[in-house]
Amino acid sequence: MTDAKTWMCLICGWIYDEAAGAPEHGIAAGTAWAQVPMNWTCPECGARKEDFEMVEL
Template identity: 35%
Template sequence: METYRCTKCGYVYVPKTGDYTQDVAPNTPFENLPKTWVCPRCGALQKNFVRVE
């Protein structure tokens, strides 16, 4: 699973850890995040994330 970085604040979503702040279970791929999920650091929408190479 690939990681994604927020272009607004630099937060990195790591699928292995998920996002406990929004009840996203570990091992949840970025593509499977709920549509309502936003950056936990700055509130940016998913469209503001880019895949980390």
């Protein structure tokens, strides 16, 4: 995957890194944010996918 992006939960600050994925939460490494299911929620606070924003680390 090139240019993997990082997304942050605006509610609690949990970070989703496309390169790392979230395998412990059902999202394989290398999964682009656009491919994360719409019904997926933040593993820390339960926020919806639309409560995440792309961040530059």
